[in-house]
Amino acid sequence: MTLAQGILTGDRRALARLITIVENQPAKAVPDLQVLYPHTGEALVIGITGPPGSGKSTLVDKLAKELRRREKTVGIIAVDPTSPFTGGAILGDRIRMQDLATDPGVYIRSMGTRGSLGGLAKAAHSAIEILDAAGMDYVFVETVGVGQSEVDIVRIADTTMVTLVPGLGDEIQTIKAGVLEIADVFVVNKADRPGADQVALQLEMMLDLNTKEKKWRPPVLSTVANAGEGIAALLEGVEQHYQYLHESGELRGRRRARYRAEIMAIVEEGLRDRLLTFWSGEGKINTVVEEVIARRKDPYSAATELLQPFSVK
Amino acid sequence: MRERPIRVLIAKPGLDGHDRGAKIMARALRDAGMEVIYTGLRQTPEQIVETGIQEDVDVIGMSILSGAHTHLFPKVMQLLKDKEAGDILVIGGGIIPDEDIPALKKAGIAAIFTPGTLTETVIDFIKDRVPR
Known part of the structure; x- marks a missing residue:
């Protein structure tokens, strides 16, 4: 039985194996991903991002439990940073989710970023597809703890939640330009702590300043995740956003952009491989590099020369 | 160089709270360049085995200081076998009397590392035993 067949019949080990292959040798996963692809497109993909320690894992845990009470199945991808020096990582998001470990309706996978800088792992996209094909109703993707500009999550999630907590001082100001712009839903977690109301107020004021005509205004929802407070309302906010995406046609738009980007990424990678094979066969690259070093040629003319055989008339 | 990082689950079964x-x-x-999935305290054998499978780890490392190793370690081995995941390398550590070690090894624990073990010893053992 292939891994794809195993996944479609509910085999957990096959599911876990294929995600490993996608992480380590993505080209080898292609035949299975091709089989799985027609079975995707059903899951609602929810991204959750925010600063380290803002309660992302705990929120995912509570949201998943709420969904399980509603008899929905849940896949979770939790990303933590990989050391740029050793390649090692401590993947610790599961600590908050271990009640779910033995639930047959939940699959949790931890991933290291392995060099990706946008807050996600490169393999996260394929892992979502695999969980979708495995029949998960919801797929949560938890990013690394982010600062300002790690916004890759918006490219793979249908709905993006941004979590904030009181006590980060002018954190709001500092992350305003990047991460705050991608929120479909704001979560002010640890709302029992002093300053939570101000954080919510500042967010509302920031949203008031949005001058561009936007049909969706992200709700600002307060939670105390470890006590389970505000979880049902948060889920409702997510569902309202999904309904909006559906009715406004934006879901189609978002997914179109996503698939276009995915196809282009695959094409670019293939193209680069082919070009490198072509040029190294000719010994061409080394020759022009030497000429550029010797100042006989500039880098721009060198590139033009390399591309000469492919010029389109 | 390995083409992939080794994935290790570090788990604390049982009720003791000594996680240092x-x-x-x-x-x-x-x-040492490994991806370590850390699940924290008080994990049941069922949670450990299911986590090991979902995370597709090469190694499960368990630490016990409560004295319950003779019960909990073999239980994990049995569950792994039941789930057809007996290929995962399992190692243990903690306060474990020498006389208990042969039985644990017989149950399938690949190695027991007691206090005083150098971390390098464990790293070398894992690198040696996990296929490339």
């Missing part, structure tokens, strides 16, 4: 050893090992394995 587990945390030091997690950190040492991280610094």
Whole structure:
């Protein structure tokens, strides 16, 4: 039985194996991903991002439990940073989710970023597809703890939640330009702590300043995740956003952009491989590099020369 | 160089709350280039085995200081076998009397590391035993 067949019949080990292959040798996963692809497109993909320690894992845990009470199945991808020096990582998001470990309706996978800088792992996209094909109703993707500009999550999630907590001082100001712009839903977690109301107020004021005509205004929802407070309302906010995406046609738009980007990424990678094979066969690259070093040629003319055989008339 | 990082689950089964050893090992394995899934205290054998499968780990490392190793370690081995995941390398550590070790090894635990073990010893053991 292939891994794809195993996944479609509910085999957990096959599911876990294929995600490993996608992480380590993505080209080898292609035949299975091709089989799985027609079975995707059903899951609602929810991204959750925010600063380290803002309660992302705990929120995912509570949201998943709420969904399980509603008899929905849940896949979770939790990303933590990989050391740029050793390649090692401590993947610790599961600590908050271990009640779910033995639930047959939940699959949790931890991933290291392995060099990706946008807050996600490169393999996260394929892992979502695999969980979708495995029949998960919801797929949560938890990013690394982010600062300002790690916004890759918006490219793979249908709905993006941004979590904030009181006590980060002018954190709001500092992350305003990047991460705050991608929120479909704001979560002010640890709302029992002093300053939570101000954080919510500042967010509302920031949203008031949005001058561009936007049909969706992200709700600002307060939670105390470890006590389970505000979880049902948060889920409702997510569902309202999904309904909006559906009715406004934006879901189609978002997914179109996503698939276009995915196809282009695959094409670019293939193209680069082919070009490198072509040029190294000719010994061409080394020759022009030497000429550029010797100042006989500039880098721009060198590139033009390399591309000469492919010029389109 | 390996073409992939080794994935290790570090788990603390049972009820004791002494996780310093587990945390030091997690950190040492991280610094050795491994991906360490850390699940924290009070894990049941069922949780450990299911986590190991979902995370597709090469190694499960368990730490016990409560004296329950003779019960909990073999239980994990049995569950792994039941789930057809007997290929995962399992190692243990903690306060474990010498006379208990042969039985644990017989149950399938690949190695038991007791207090005083150098982290390098564990790292070398894992690198040696996990197929490339």
